[in-house]
Amino acid sequence: MKPFRILIRLGAALGLACGGSAHAALNVFACEPEWAALASAIGGDKASVYTATTAYQDPHRIEARPSLIARARSADLLVCTGAELEIGWLPVILADAGNRAIQTGQPGQFLAADYVTLLEKPAVLDRSAGDVHAAGNPHIQTDPRNFTRIGAALAARMAALDPPEAAHYRARWADFASRWDAAIARWEGQAAPLKGVPVVVQHNAFPYLERWLGLKRVAVLEAKPGVAPSLGQLAEVKARLAATPARMVLRAAYQPPRPSAWIADQAGLAQVVLPFTVGGDAQSGDLFGLFDSTVSKLLAGLR
Amino acid sequence: MYRPALLATALAAAFPAYANSDLDALRAELKDMKAAYEARIQALEARLQQTEARSTPAQTAAAAEPSAQPATARRGFNPDVSLILQGKYAHLDNRDERFVSGFAGAGEHGHGGSKRGFSVDGSELVLSASVDPYFRGYLNAVLDDGEVEVEEAWFQTSSLGRGLSVKGGRYKSGIGYQNEQHPHAWDFATNNLMYEVLFGEGYVQDGLQLKWLAPTDTFLELGAELGNGNAFPATNNGNNGANSVALFGHVGGDVGASNSWRAGLSWLSARPRGRAFESHDINDVEVAGDFSGKSRTWLADFVWKWAPNGNPTQQNFKFAAEYFQRKESGNLACDDADPGNPSLCTGGLAAPFSADQTGFYTQAVYQFMPQWRVGYRYDRLLRGDVAFNGSDAGNTFETLADYDPRRHSLMVDYSPSEFSRLRLQYSRDKAQQGVDENQFYVQYIMSLGSHGAHKF
Numbered sequence: 001m002k003p004f005r006i007l008i009r010l011g012a013a014l015g016l017a018c019g020g021s022a023h024a025a026l027n028v029f030a031c032e033p034e035w036a037a038l039a040s041a042i043g044g045d046k047a048s049v050y051t052a053t054t055a056y057q058d059p060h061r062i063e064a065r066p067s068l069i070a071r072a073r074s075a076d077l078l079v080c081t082g083a084e085l086e087i088g089w090l091p092v093i094l095a096d097a098g099n100r101a102i103q104t105g106q107p108g109q110f111l112a113a114d115y116v117t118l119l120e121k122p123a124v125l126d127r128s129a130g131d132v133h134a135a136g137n138p139h140i141q142t143d144p145r146n147f148t149r150i151g152a153a154l155a156a157r158m159a160a161l162d163p164p165e166a167a168h169y170r171a172r173w174a175d176f177a178s179r180w181d182a183a184i185a186r187w188e189g190q191a192a193p194l195k196g197v198p199v200v201v202q203h204n205a206f207p208y209l210e211r212w213l214g215l216k217r218v219a220v221l222e223a224k225p226g227v228a229p230s231l232g233q234l235a236e237v238k239a240r241l242a243a244t245p246a247r248m249v250l251r252a253a254y255q256p257p258r259p260s261a262w263i264a265d266q267a268g269l270a271q272v273v274l275p276f277t278v279g280g281d282a283q284s285g286d287l288f289g290l291f292d293s294t295v296s297k298l299l300a301g302l303r
Numbered sequence: 304m305y306r307p308a309l310l311a312t313a314l315a316a317a318f319p320a321y322a323n324s325d326l327d328a329l330r331a332e333l334k335d336m337k338a339a340y341e342a343r344i345q346a347l348e349a350r351l352q353q354t355e356a357r358s359t360p361a362q363t364a365a366a367a368e369p370s371a372q373p374a375t376a377r378r379g380f381n382p383d384v385s386l387i388l389q390g391k392y393a394h395l396d397n398r399d400e401r402f403v404s405g406f407a408g409a410g411e412h413g414h415g416g417s418k419r420g421f422s423v424d425g426s427e428l429v430l431s432a433s434v435d436p437y438f439r440g441y442l443n444a445v446l447d448d449g450e451v452e453v454e455e456a457w458f459q460t461s462s463l464g465r466g467l468s469v470k471g472g473r474y475k476s477g478i479g480y481q482n483e484q485h486p487h488a489w490d491f492a493t494n495n496l497m498y499e500v501l502f503g504e505g506y507v508q509d510g511l512q513l514k515w516l517a518p519t520d521t522f523l524e525l526g527a528e529l530g531n532g533n534a535f536p537a538t539n540n541g542n543n544g545a546n547s548v549a550l551f552g553h554v555g556g557d558v559g560a561s562n563s564w565r566a567g568l569s570w571l572s573a574r575p576r577g578r579a580f581e582s583h584d585i586n587d588v589e590v591a592g593d594f595s596g597k598s599r600t601w602l603a604d605f606v607w608k609w610a611p612n613g614n615p616t617q618q619n620f621k622f623a624a625e626y627f628q629r630k631e632s633g634n635l636a637c638d639d640a641d642p643g644n645p646s647l648c649t650g651g652l653a654a655p656f657s658a659d660q661t662g663f664y665t666q667a668v669y670q671f672m673p674q675w676r677v678g679y680r681y682d683r684l685l686r687g688d689v690a691f692n693g694s695d696a697g698n699t700f701e702t703l704a705d706y707d708p709r710r711h712s713l714m715v716d717y718s719p720s721e722f723s724r725l726r727l728q729y730s731r732d733k734a735q736q737g738v739d740e741n742q743f744y745v746q747y748i749m750s751l752g753s754h755g756a757h758k759f
Contacts, residue, residue, distance in 0.1 A: 056612040064759050065563045066522030066555025073466050074518045091756045098516045100464035105436060127722060227720060228673050256617055
């Protein structure tokens, strides 16, 4: 029994050491950089935000690294996409973090996909179709209008979790939302020439972006989501493009360049590498930069 | 204090109607919902008309209702189910017996890969789900010819908070690194020699585990386990209380975006009583007996993973090494396994036995392009001092001869998707004294069903 006693004492000592600095900032664990940016925009200096992944990582495939478990341990609020995007790693983090606040169903768990209407719900769920998501396509951060709804809900959630600072969160959100609405109008104006432009995408990562700007997706390089396309499949896409030509091929910063480069070369398309999330290129330092960059890169693809 | 806060949060989540922009968002959401429902109602009406055209109204109602619900709606209440199919083809020499020389090992239980030709390994059926807001449950049953073995069946708390969690039932012990992994998650087709002699496959026991995660940015986890000791090197002594105690600690972190690591130290203590001992004497006559005494094992483990920018999909590298020291002391009783075939133990021999042994494995696995990995593993055991009846145990038992077993393994595997893997492995096996065997394995691992998240 002795080791137990030592363990408990050690735990108590560390608990006291850390309890002293309680009620500092709202600790936010964001699964993806876009939610980290949103939480920071709302929280300002009242929120301490940790980002679990970067724009150069595939959010479907993340190692459940010890560092992520350690960071989830002290989080007051977990902000993730949901819709099964993080299903390959988040469950391990939640199980091992020993943090009641962020478990499923707790107010400390905020899933952005719960606040928007998901596109492309599969009619048939079968693995032979590749890595399909039962809830619908989870890449919701490519439409800025989604942030308006998600941000409103997140601001309310942060205010509820940290009542003394509720006014702070609400004020910051109101300020952000008005600037965001103006920016959306600006982006839509800039992106007007993109309406109806036919595009090819590498991974089916942009249905929300396509819907927002009126892009027309004519082909997906990955025949099955999450499975790298073979040369045969690429050749098939090329044949299809001969009949229905496209202007450009889109891929996210984290995706391998080769399939896009091949089809761009073969079918004479412009290659557009979109930041996909905050940090995906030099310009995408925050959410405004993310869409400034996305729109300007798409427009450059037209030339 | 806590309840009103909770209530407020729930209300806030349900009605995010503070600022004007919130109202706008709510309106937009309502509008979208309305549009979605209208579309759905139209679809339903169309379907209703179709069905009505060919069936009675009573059937129509039954057919239309379930399809109105999305396919995922009920999934949340069902446990996640997955099934792992695994099997192999092994090209091995024809040997009467296979054992690891110099070690009183866990014996037959191991996944040592001793079957020649084609064979199906146990199929793992895994069920897991949240029990309620306070617990989650997990079952791993291995289906084999004529038997179902419960490999793991446990509950774990999910609501204790403060980094604490309690696991109870039958579970894979948290000691070491590979111990918690099931065979389908191994990087090689066969177990390493270290785990083979220490535990057979891995240390599993019925009991309780307490884990605590420190509130630090660097990963620091401490754990303690009490168990009934129903697996080698312990024995279930049929008494109240614990027959086996394990303590472990793990630390880990990242170095930049591309590197991550974890290191650990573990201790396992048991007091086996009448633990079966099967061997040969030096004249190759079978003896049987049992060991009673104490067994202490230390394990040190280290894992390092690399992936460019932390994105393992294209390329990644994994290095793992574990080291152990096991000390056992007590009494070994032995006798003839077959009374008609007298051995050195004839008439029953009980004498002091002690062992002080070490060993390690070290492995590297490199994914050089998507779907393809190569790996190399080196296993080596140091037999150390093993004494029986006042002299070296190798003077009495052939299986405890003074010999340091080792094995080299080379593998290449191909994973068409996250759910399937095919593997080719070559091993140069010198685990048994006087044997130098070339072994070839072709293995498949298929997982069906829910998306199992793997540990680091």
